[in-house]
Amino acid sequence: MKGSVASGIIFKNVSKFYGEVLGVNRVNLAIPPGITSLVGPNGSGKTTLMNLLAGLVQPTRGEISVLGIPPGQPERLFRVVGYCTQFDSYPAGATGREFLLAFLALFGHSRAEAAGRAQAALERVKLAEAADRKIAAYSKGMRQRIRLAQALCHDPQVLILDEPLNGLDPLARAETIALFRALGAEGRYLVISSHVLHEVDAISDQVVMLSYGYVVAEGKIHGVREEMRDHPMRFQVRCSHPRELAAAFVREPHLLELRLLNPNDALLITTRDPAAFYLGLNRLAVSDAIPGLDIASVAPADDDAGSVYDYLVGHGEEAR
Amino acid sequence: MSPTLGQVGVVFRRELRKTFFARRGLWIYLLAIAPFLLFFGYTLQNRIEARQRLAWASQQQKPLAAADFASIRRGMAESEVVARLGEPARRRMFLRRRRAANDQIQFVQIEWLLYSDGSSLYYIVIQDGKVVRVQTRPAPTLGDLNRLFATVFQFFYLRLAVFFGCLGIFMNLFRGELLDKSLHFYFLAPVRREVVLAGKFLAGLAAAVAIFAGSVALQLALLGRVGGQGLGHFGAYLGVTALACLGYGAVFLAAGLMFKNPIAPAVALLLWESLAPFLPAMLKKLSVIYYLTQLCPVSVASGPGTSPIFALLVSAPDPIPPTAALVGLLLLAALVLAYSARRVRSLEIDYTSE
Numbered sequence: 001m002k003g004s005v006a007s008g009i010i011f012k013n014v015s016k017f018y019g020e021v022l023g024v025n026r027v028n029l030a031i032p033p034g035i036t037s038l039v040g041p042n043g044s045g046k047t048t049l050m051n052l053l054a055g056l057v058q059p060t061r062g063e064i065s066v067l068g069i070p071p072g073q074p075e076r077l078f079r080v081v082g083y084c085t086q087f088d089s090y091p092a093g094a095t096g097r098e099f100l101l102a103f104l105a106l107f108g109h110s111r112a113e114a115a116g117r118a119q120a121a122l123e124r125v126k127l128a129e130a131a132d133r134k135i136a137a138y139s140k141g142m143r144q145r146i147r148l149a150q151a152l153c154h155d156p157q158v159l160i161l162d163e164p165l166n167g168l169d170p171l172a173r174a175e176t177i178a179l180f181r182a183l184g185a186e187g188r189y190l191v192i193s194s195h196v197l198h199e200v201d202a203i204s205d206q207v208v209m210l211s212y213g214y215v216v217a218e219g220k221i222h223g224v225r226e227e228m229r230d231h232p233m234r235f236q237v238r239c240s241h242p243r244e245l246a247a248a249f250v251r252e253p254h255l256l257e258l259r260l261l262n263p264n265d266a267l268l269i270t271t272r273d274p275a276a277f278y279l280g281l282n283r284l285a286v287s288d289a290i291p292g293l294d295i296a297s298v299a300p301a302d303d304d305a306g307s308v309y310d311y312l313v314g315h316g317e318e319a320r
Numbered sequence: 321m322s323p324t325l326g327q328v329g330v331v332f333r334r335e336l337r338k339t340f341f342a343r344r345g346l347w348i349y350l351l352a353i354a355p356f357l358l359f360f361g362y363t364l365q366n367r368i369e370a371r372q373r374l375a376w377a378s379q380q381q382k383p384l385a386a387a388d389f390a391s392i393r394r395g396m397a398e399s400e401v402v403a404r405l406g407e408p409a410r411r412r413m414f415l416r417r418r419r420a421a422n423d424q425i426q427f428v429q430i431e432w433l434l435y436s437d438g439s440s441l442y443y444i445v446i447q448d449g450k451v452v453r454v455q456t457r458p459a460p461t462l463g464d465l466n467r468l469f470a471t472v473f474q475f476f477y478l479r480l481a482v483f484f485g486c487l488g489i490f491m492n493l494f495r496g497e498l499l500d501k502s503l504h505f506y507f508l509a510p511v512r513r514e515v516v517l518a519g520k521f522l523a524g525l526a527a528a529v530a531i532f533a534g535s536v537a538l539q540l541a542l543l544g545r546v547g548g549q550g551l552g553h554f555g556a557y558l559g560v561t562a563l564a565c566l567g568y569g570a571v572f573l574a575a576g577l578m579f580k581n582p583i584a585p586a587v588a589l590l591l592w593e594s595l596a597p598f599l600p601a602m603l604k605k606l607s608v609i610y611y612l613t614q615l616c617p618v619s620v621a622s623g624p625g626t627s628p629i630f631a632l633l634v635s636a637p638d639p640i641p642p643t644a645a646l647v648g649l650l651l652l653a654a655l656v657l658a659y660s661a662r663r664v665r666s667l668e669i670d671y672t673s674e
Binding site: 018051054055056057058072074075076077078079082083085087088089090091102103105106107108 | 331504505506509512513666668669
């Protein structure tokens with residue numbers, strides 16, 4: 001098992017301040033192998049925690065260790081860590097494959113080995129067919145997947161993934177979640193940040209909930225799932241036939257509200273069962289029930305995710 | 321090759337391509353090419369004047385020598401001038417506007433009699449039928465060319481073009497990547513930060529030397545100073561340019577790691593470098609220009625009519641031997657680079673605050 005390193009990922013009393021602004025405070029965590037989600041709204045400290053883990057920022061106080069390696073030693077750390085950031089910046093004119101080869105060149109691999117690793121990573125994220133196209137011509141979802149391939153291409157034991165499902169269409173989302181599950185099952189450490197609680201429900205073995213830089217809850221996902229079950233969630237679907245899609249959803253028992261945001265390309269759906277919503281949407285996407293249906297994106301509406309989070313954090317704080 | 325050197329090579333190649341083809345660096349090429357354009361204009365003018373010297377010498381009434389023109393005095397009548405020198409090759413007439421004592425506008429006729437002795441052009445200026453001035457435009461000598469080049473090199477090229485060019489290249493190496501949100505490409509790879517710094521610095525240096533030393537080579541080639549006796553100067557100027565890129569490059573690399581906004585450090589450094597001649601001996605040694613001017617093959621000497629400020633700027637009150645200047649500059653660059661290496665280890669990527 002790849003992740004059976006006794007030390008795991010350890011945060012020992014870690015605080016990070018940006019001047020007088022709090023990033024995270026007094027974080028004590030021991031992250032085991034498998035999928036761990038960092039959950040919280042924007043500004044709760046998820047990315048700070050991930051950047052601390054990758055050594056991109058230094059802790060003001062405390063110690064961090066990743067499989068026994070301090071983040072201040074990138075030459076050792078990134079042999080075992082891959083980080084998929086949210087930042088979308090690529091060399092001008094580079095293709096997906098060239099981008100990965102340029103990154104792998106820094107690992108000192110031979111050309112042949114680098115080419116093999118790049119190809120394997122591209123296949124793993126289902127981007128092999130578009131590998132020789134310029135990244136500038138990639139869709140948002142493809143860019144997300146090439147970043148994922150970059151994080152994966154050197155076969156790391158620890159994967160840090162910052163909002164990795166952002167921008168993916170339903171099919172790619174399902175495939176990526178399956179990939180995470182497979183990686184987790186291999187015994188790797190996956191640390192995933194998300195402000196979308198439904199994603200956490202779908203992929204995590206355990207969850208770390210953050211609020212204003214503090215860890216407010218951590219543990220197995222079941223508890224969070226129980227809390228979420230009856231709380232409605234809203235999704236914005238951008239697609240080619242929103243009226244037809246609305247008509248297809250209108251009789252679904254989990255549906256609470258339907259709203260056409262823009263008659264030509266956007267629909268807002270409120271559901272009490274996100275899993276059933278995704279299942280229904282995936283079925284429609286792959287069937288011919290709505291001819292010419294093209295789903296550009298599915299994104300949980302932020303406000304709603306925030307409200308669920310507040311709901312959960314509120315309960316947690318009452319329990320303390 | 322060791323893995324570390326291999327990584328330096330990877331960073332170097334990637335950064336070199338980026339530096340040469342950066343759209344935001346277009347102005348650096350313009351800065352580098354500016355003196356070339358200046359010397360191109362100068363050379364063109366010299367060629368035209370050389371042709372004029374020969375043409376006028378053949379067109380005037382009789383062949384003349386420098387001594388003939390020395391006999392022309394202020395106040396001499398035009399007819400007397402023509403009697404001594406013969407009919408000029410060209411005559412040019414102008415009307416000059418002048419305000420008279422009663423505040424009335426008057427027009428005064430000015431005439432130029434244009435002669436040549438084959439090596440100089442002479443403009444004898446006649447007003448109210450009398451000589452008021454004799455202007456001589458001799459062909460530039462080798463010494464003139466050397467002094468002209470040295471002046472442009474020291475006062476424009478080193479202090480402004482290379483200075484701001486290095487600012488554009490070296491501050492961009494880290495600060496530009498932070499603005500583009502792309503620095504994590506290196507910082508998420510198993511590469512020591514110092515290795516990234518070394519690769520980036522060497523790429524910046526190679527690009528800066530290629531651009532600025534390349535321009536110097538073109539300028540000297542244009543002035544015909546690349547062969548024979550000029551070869552020593554050619555080598556020395558290329559060397560000083562390369563050292564300027566090294567010195568300013570190291571300083572701006574460090575500034576790029578320390579400051580978000582390049583304007584403030586650039587202005588401060590420009591002031592510091594400009595004030596170097598006025599600084600005490602100890603502080604002078606902390607300026608790049610101090611070492612560079614000592615290594616220039618031609619000094620820009622001040623003559624009797626030179627302003628005191630210019631004289632102070634061109635003087636070298638604490639001259640040191642070239643070897644000491646070279647060692648001093650290398651030491652200064654090494655110290656600044658060592659500081660940068662320390663600084664880059666603790667550099668944080670926080671794109672949201674950029």
